[in-house]
Amino acid sequence: MAAISANGGSPSGVRGKGPRCVAIVGPFQSGKTSLFESILERCGAVSRAGSVKTRNSVGDASAEARAHQMSTEPNVATVSFLGERFTFIDCPGSVEFLHEMRHVLTAVDAAVVVCEADDRKAPALELVLRELEEADIPRFLFLNKIDTATRRVRETLALLQRASRTPLLLRQIPIWRNGIAVGFIDLALERAFVYREHAPSEVVPLAAEEVERERDARFSMLEKLADYDDTLMEDLLGDIEPPRDLIFDDLARELRERHVVPVLIGAAERGNGVTRLLKALRHEAPGLDATRGRIGVVDSGAPLGLVMKTWHSGQGGKLSLARVLRGRLSEGDTVTSSAGIEARIGGVLELKGPEQLRQPVAEEGEVAAFSRLEGVRTGDAIAAGKVRPDAISAVVPPEPVHALAVTVKERKDDVRLAAALARLIEEDTGLSLQHLSEFSEMRLSGQGEMHLRVALERLSGRYGVAVESAATEIGYRESIRGKASARGRHRKQSGGHGQFGDVVLEIAPLPRGEGIRFVDKITGGVVPRQYISSVEAGVRDFCQRGPLGFPLVDIEVTLTDGSYHTVDSSDMAFRQAARIAMSEACPQAKPVLLEPILAVEIVIPSDAMSRASALVSARRGQILGYDARPGWRGWDQINAQVPEAEMGGLIVELRSATSGVGSFSARFDHLSELAGKPADAVVAAQAMAQAR
Structure with missing residues (x-):
């Protein structure tokens, strides 16, 4: 393998991976967009890094992101670093926008997870890492805000490890001066660096007092690498200093095979640690070949892309952000989507935040925005020509909360x-x-x-x-508790043929979920056969709004008697007679209000169990059981039944009680009687609404 480059980089023998795509992910307010800006500055794409606080960043340029000072959709920029092209996609970190990164992850080569030493954000970090683990993405962890850290790195690593099912591999340790991190020691290179504001770090001699600390940390790193390399293990057991090229080879391989998550440190707002991160990505992050293998795309065939995001703008029309996974896609090409839609590429655009640079072609491995792909949706694969490609992305839309x-x-x-x-x-x-x-x-x-x-x-x-x-309307229903019988007679004479219909109906309650049952017990032809269906239609008309003002359910209506007129009877007359009979009988049958009850499964970190349980109880909820969340260490789930009327705002309070990470799924379970003042209030509100 080639020797270490003179500039302190990694081996030069890992070139030729082509354009690469890297996602920047992490919890809300961990500094992802600040890192995105610093990368653009370091790569010469901008003269000065923007800031979220001052609202002059390339990323988060939309009006909504600027107003709330948070990422609300992916930010994209393509840059060059030491002669190689990278597209960085900065993904939102809030759990409410976390779904935005799922389609992105399918097509990226690697991810940088931005985090900080904050216990409160550990559950949010676990959510992000779980997404990466399930998508099988090689990932680096960038420990941000090292300039304001108050916890020792070993303590921080233990905290972060609880959020990761893959071992974390510390690659750098900070150099402390008066309790402030002023630089770092790279454990693979065995070199010390001092931070410089918005500039590459400066190499300095390793201080004598740091030698032993560096040696211990380096040995720990090598021990972890040796778990997956017998040759390295033999060197360590024999007290032999392993060749540096072997170490870098192991670092790249174990990242690629997802054995470890390398941890680098820095301060994104100051541009500290960015160059070393970029070099690690350049030399160790896998390329397109590995990504195609991960998602099952062969390297031959028609040019192929995957749509990761869709935008609409008032002037520019529709844009489909896609990565070219095979071949090249050009302006004017006809493509067919995995959904069977044919479209023509109106234009090829390279993005730098909101800026768009028109290009004639998107080469293999590149990320571009294709204009006017009407009918093509996020997650679709697109192939040049008229042959429909196989689907690649299997991302399921999240359930609404x-x-x-x-x-x-x-x-x-x-x-x-x-x-x-x-x-x-x-x-x-x-x-x-x-x-x-x-x-x-x-x-x-x-x-x-x-x-x-x-x-x-x-x-x-x-x-x-x-x-x-x-607020959304609640699907209240009503039913009856008792039985009743009533005659409904509709008679009208206004010259010529009149109207006459006469029926006797008996009503009785049915078990919950049975709906409306109509029974015909007419004998002797007192109601002619041709009018029976009209009687049933009248019953169902009335059931659309019962005496309390809501749809009437779970009721059996029996037609027992009636009469007719040979000239004046009609379908309409018997339909109206049935409505009259129902309006007379229902108030006598003890009408009752029913409210929908939802089966709710709540997932929360274990330390928030008591707070989440209190929220359920305060909303007239019934807790059915508690359990550990399957496959999630340190998480629990609550199974409960909660009235639909009490669900409004639950997600807001739940996330407030769980540092923003709690969530739930809900489905209709059954209807339950509602009585007393709550029922009176609902009925009164309904009467007022219908009177308007």
């Missing part, structure tokens, strides 16, 4: 709202839309309060559609 009813502020925007929401949902796979005819409600669902707030801001700012939002 928060919903709002949305309406336009001005009626003239009704049509525009539908189109804008369709585009918004195409951009963001974490959103979903339902049209509920029962309530005449358009329900927008997503991953949390902030997620939906940002979505509504995009509707207004990006698409010019102002909307109002409100």
Whole structure:
């Protein structure tokens, strides 16, 4: 293997990996965008790194990201470092936008996980690492904010290890002066570096007082590497200094095979540690061949890409961010998606945040935005020509945990709202839309309060559609407790043929979930056969809104008697007679309000169990059981039943009680009687709403 390069890098024999794609991920406010900016500065893509706080960053340039000072969608930039091309994709860290990175991860070669020594963020770090583990992504961990760290690195590593199922491998240790990290020692290179503000670190002699500390840390690193290399293990047991090229070879191989997660340190806002991170990526991160093998793409065949993100803009139209996994894709090429959609590439754009540089072609391994791929969606594979490619991404959209009813502020925007929401949902796979005819409600669902707030801001700012939002309607129902019988007679004479229908109905309750059952017990033809279906239709008409104002369910209605007129009887007359009979019988049968109960599974870190349980109890919930979350050390789950009316805002309080990481899934379970003042309040509100 080649020797170490003169500039202190790693072996020069690992060239030719082609353009690479790296995701920058990590918990909310860990410094991902700051690292993204520092990388752009170090690679010469910008003259000065921007800042999230001063709202002048290349990343997080959207109005929503700037307003909330948080990433709300991936930021993309392609740069060159020491002659090699990298595309960095800075992914949101908030759990409400975590779904944005899932399609990105499918096509990246490696990930940099940005984190800090903060106990409160350890569960959020575990969520991110779990996503990477399940996607089988090689990953580095960048321990950020080392300039403000108060905990020793060994303690920090123990904290971080609890969040990772893969062993963490410390590659650098800080140089402390008066309790402040002023530089680092690279354990593979055995060199000391002093930080310089927004510039590469300076190599300095290793201080005598650091020698023993460096030796101990280096031996620990080599021991961990030796777990997967018998030759290195023999050298260590024989007290032989292993060749440096063997060490770098092991570092690259064990990263590629996901045996270890290398840990580097730095301070992204100051640009500290960035050059060493870039060099580690350049020499150790796998290339496109390894990524194709991971996702099952062969290296021959028609040019192939994978769409990682979709955007719509008012002026530029639709953009599909994709990585070219095979061959090259050019402007004007016809492509077919894995969903069977044919489209023509309108343009090829290289991105640097919001900036777009037009290119004639996207080469193999590169990431580009293709314009006007109508009908092609995030997660689709696209292949040149008319042959439909196999699907690559199997990312399942996340279940919604928060919903709002949305309406336009001005009626003239009704049509525009539908189109804008369709585009918004195409951009963001974490959103979903339902049209509920029962309530005449358009329900927008997503991953949390902030997620939906940002979505509504995009509707207004990006698409010019102002909307109002409100809590969603609850699917109350009503039934009866007792039995009753009533006659319904509809008679009307207004010249010519009149109207006559006469029925006797008996009603009785049914077990929950049985719906509406109609029974015909007419004998002797007192109600002619041709009118029976009209009687049933009248019954079902009435059941759409019972005496309490809600749909009537779980009731048996029996037609027992009636009469007819040979001239004046009609379908409409018997239908109306049935409605009259029902309106007379139901108030006598002890009507009862039913509320929907949801089966809810809540997942939280174990130390938040008591707080989460209290939230369930405060919402009239019934806890059915507790258990350890399968496969998640230090996490628990609660199984409970909670009234749908009490679910509003639960995700907000749950995340507040769990440092932003708690979540739940919910499904309808059953209807339960609601009585007393809560029922009276619901019925009164319904009567008021219907009177308006």
